[in-house]
Amino acid sequence: MAVRLPRPHRFDVVVAAGGLLGGLLMWGIGLGTRPADEPTVLFDGRWPVLLPLLVTAGCELLRRVAPRTALVTGTAALTLDTVTQGNVVTLIMFTDVVYAAVLYGTPASARRVPRVTGLLTVAATVVPFALWRVPEALLIGVAVGVLSFAPASTGLIVRNHRDAALAARLRAEQTALLAEMDRAQAVTAERARMARELHDMVANHLSAIAIHSTAALSLDDPDTSKEALSVIRENSVAGLDEMRRLIGILRDGSGDREPAAAPTLDGLDDLVEGARANGLHVTLRADLGEVPTPVELAAYRIVQESLTNALKHASPGPVAVTLARRNGMLDVRVSSRYGHRDGPRVPGSGAGLVGMRERAALLGGTFTAGPEGTVWTVRASLPVAEGDRPE
Template sequence: MVGVLRLSLTPRSQDRLIALCGLLGGAVLVAFKVYDRPDHVPLWAVLAPMLVMAALEPVRRTRPVLAVSVGGLAFVASLFAGSLLATLIMYTDLLYAAVIYGSRRMSRILHLTGGATVLVLSTLTAIYAGTPSALLVAVVSSLVFLAPVWTGDVVRKHRQEAETERLRAEQTALLSEMDRREAVVAERARMARELHDVVANHLSAIAIHATGAQSVARRQRRAEDDPLVEALAVIRENSVQGLAEMRRMIGLLRDSGGGEADESYAAPDLAAVDALLTKARAAGRDVGLAFDLTEQGERGEVPVPVGLAAYRIVQESLTNALKHSGPGLVTLRLDFRPAELRIAVDSPYRAGAGRELPGARAGLVGMAERAGLLGGSFEAGPRDGSWSVRAVLPHAQKSEGRA
């Protein structure tokens, strides 16, 4: 495979290269005496205008007025001393650069002076040498004084149009992005209203009715282990928890939709595990459950999705231990590793029929889905007389479809 070498020159380097090429070309022409009256014109008279033109090339972008003014004087001097093609070409380049990099006023002045020069030269030639010579002078002088100016004017207009189109495209893209964001904000606000007005109200009604049914059950003096009482407890607990999560979600939607932030609706993370254990210890005293937390490694900065998933897995595991475990010790281990977080929960296992309450195993499915979304693993089940929960949550999600 043949590589192509691409030279990237700065504008100043380009100007210097043009000056160097002009000098080399002029030196070759002078060496072969390719200029007017080589036998009568001294060499310095030919070289001086060429050197002036080459010296002006590096400033043709930064100081176009100076370059074209001094260059014009040097060009006139070369016509009287000994016209050299390299001097002529560099002068036309200065005219072109003056239109490109100069002001609009400079472009108008060069059009007027160029046209006036062509007119004066062709008129004088017609008077003293005849019409055919005048036509020739008009064509040649137009190529020298007007063609570079016209070309520069066309190029400048194209550049301005291109810049205008680029700015218009950027403005259109910005407006499109603003419209997209406004649509997202409006949709999130609508979702928040729907969740608040429909789903949250239904969950509130479920919780209220479950609480009322529990009151009726207590008046009927039903036992705590009665399946109906346990089912009502599960219904109320899940509806209250779902209502709290729904309110948190509504707060997040409103916050992302431009509303005021509500810290009570912030997504939970591992920092709230201690609060979970405190509640679990208080609830577990009556059933003979104790809870212990062990952490290994440096917690450091845990990504937000990983922290949220870990919190939910721990929360569900502790809740299941309170619902289904026998008396004993529930151990929670968090192993913080550089690339992943490992969660292990072991609780006393109580086998037997009659423990399948409404909503059973839905929590296990939810924990497995949270771990799977992060590219991790999850398993739960009886092991050595305990109910074991194991989850591995990578800090970075696995990429798919990588070629």
């Protein structure tokens, strides 16, 4: 089965056509590289000059799609041209074939062709001079060098520059891709952070509003309705304050306003009082000491979300909140009754558990939540120092 070569490049067609026309013009006016009566001319007359010219022009068509074939065939055509009257255009096209063989050939050819042509140039310089002992013999080496080694070296230099430019462009594209990946990851991380903040800030108050509004609607008791509306108003105001704080975080650095301070563990008493006002029987026991700010915020949000979940899902009974510092870790534990619950309930999406787990993981800590018999327990262990984080 015959191998079908790719179609020649348009520029190569132009080069081949231009070289052929130029060579025919030189042939037409009778201008050759040597006189017809020179002793080295084996094929005298004008017509033998056309064969090397035509073959070399055909090699120009293959200079890009089959550079090795073009070089071998062009070398044979040049050898034939040396025993005819010769055509200067054939020599010029051969130099271009050598140049293209290095530039467009395989990496092995790009290394091998300059070496071979360099050795031929040295041999063509040394051997004739050693045989004839005349300075004119050195011109043979000069001619071989001009026809072979010079275009091969030029092709190697251009190829190296092209490869360097390609490598630089690839590095720039990789850098841009990595920067885009970093930007996307930063945006994703920031969106996740804001989602956690929004959920933790508002879910507690909205859950209380939903439960008490359901109770007010289901009971035909003015006193109960009034008490429920009072709780609803308190949680609405508190939720609005939390939303303002979130807006302050979003505007941080814009120059519009200063962001509100993030909650700390000093606010646990107020958080517990708010949970008690919503109907939970909460006990708090804290043994803290100095805690880094990120750990304070994470612990506060875990307690807040755990109380919100207890308000929505826990059975009647005590809710115990315990924070203790042990062995360089801050242990947070919130337990509540687990089982069938009477009264209004608020459906959950699971986002709160995901947010608590993410907060613990970002600090290098651990988080678990689940039933233990009749008690639902949330446990988080957060490192309070950089060196205490687990690997």
